[in-house]
Amino acid sequence: MGFGSDLKNSHDALLKLQDWELRLLETVKKFMTLRIKSDKEYACTLQNLCNQVDKDSTIQMDYVSNVSKSWSLMIQQTEQLSRIMKTHAEDLNSGPLHRLTMMIKDKQQVKKSYVGVHQQIEAEMFKVTKTELEKLKSSYRQLIKEVNSAKEKYKEALAKGKEAEKAKDRYDKVTMKLHILHNQYVLALKGAQLHQHQYYDTTLPLLLNSLQRMQEEMIKALKGIFDEYSQITSLVTEEIVNVHKEIQTSVEQIDPSTEYDNFIETHRAPAVKQEIEFDTSLLEENENLQANEIMWNNLTAESLQAIPHRCRLPLEKYVQLTLILFIYIQLERLDLGV
DSSP, X not given: OOHHHHOTTOHHHHHHHHHHHHHHHHHHHHHHHHXXXXXXXXXXXXXXXXXXXXXXXXXXXXXXXXXXXXXXXXXXXXXXXXXXHHHHHHHHIIIIIHHHHHHHHHHHXXXXXXXXXXXXXXHHXXXXXXXXXXXHHHHHHHHHHHHHHHHHHHHHHHXXXXXXXXXXXXXXXXXXXXXXXXXXXXHHHHHHHHHHHHIIIIIHHHHHHHHHHHHHHHHHHXXXXXXXXXXXXXXXXXXXXHXXXXXXXXXXXXXXXXXXXXXXXXXXOOOOOOOOOOOXXXXXXXXXXXXXXXXXXXXXXXXXXXXXXXXXXXHHHHHHXXXXXXXXXXXXXXXXXX
């Protein structure tokens, strides 16, 4: 199965096929061009983000932090991804897109050559099998008329006995022309048959098979372009996978239970307790009150009894303190003679 054996009468279909393929290639070219532009813009955006983050993250803590390490590595790997995407865009432009552009030009030339050669052999075929035969047939019909006319005149001359030789001579000449033309027509028919046979069995199949070979070579080249495009734009290439592996590894190293160990070690400091003492200067103008001693009397009894309740002491402590207060109050009354 092939162009030469099966598409001898499918010229229009072949033209439509080539036109469709050219439109497809133009669409692919437009897509690749936009993809390159998109990848370059993406790479630029990633780099701008990293630059902005670097400006916002200039303040560093004075201790070792796995969170900080992980974040810094994320930024570094994002910059690496930006460089990779930029390189991929440049590779797409210089590789698949360039080759595709050249292929479109070649395919246009192939179509032009095919159309030109096909028109040439088709015109030759039409000339040999149509035009020349029709011309001979027209001359043939005309000579038939002339022969018949000369024959009638010759018969009339014989009947009248006048100029019979002259009429016969004319009749013979016209008949000779007819016979010569007849032979030419027969040979032309044979030539046309041979030409037609050569056209359909050799010339046209040769052209169509050549076209098929060129078509298949271009499909092979296009497959290579698609394959290269797939490899360049793949998001699972080793270099991109390594970027994400590095980030994932750094994230896994974050341990909440040990994150602040270095911070604690760096900033370890014992608590400094302040001495809290009674300010004796408060008693300089009063001799009845003693530093660090509670004043128990009937004036303070009620307020002192409320202290355990306000302090919400346990029941046992509350009872104990109440008894002590009661004893002190009684002693105060005895001292005062109440």
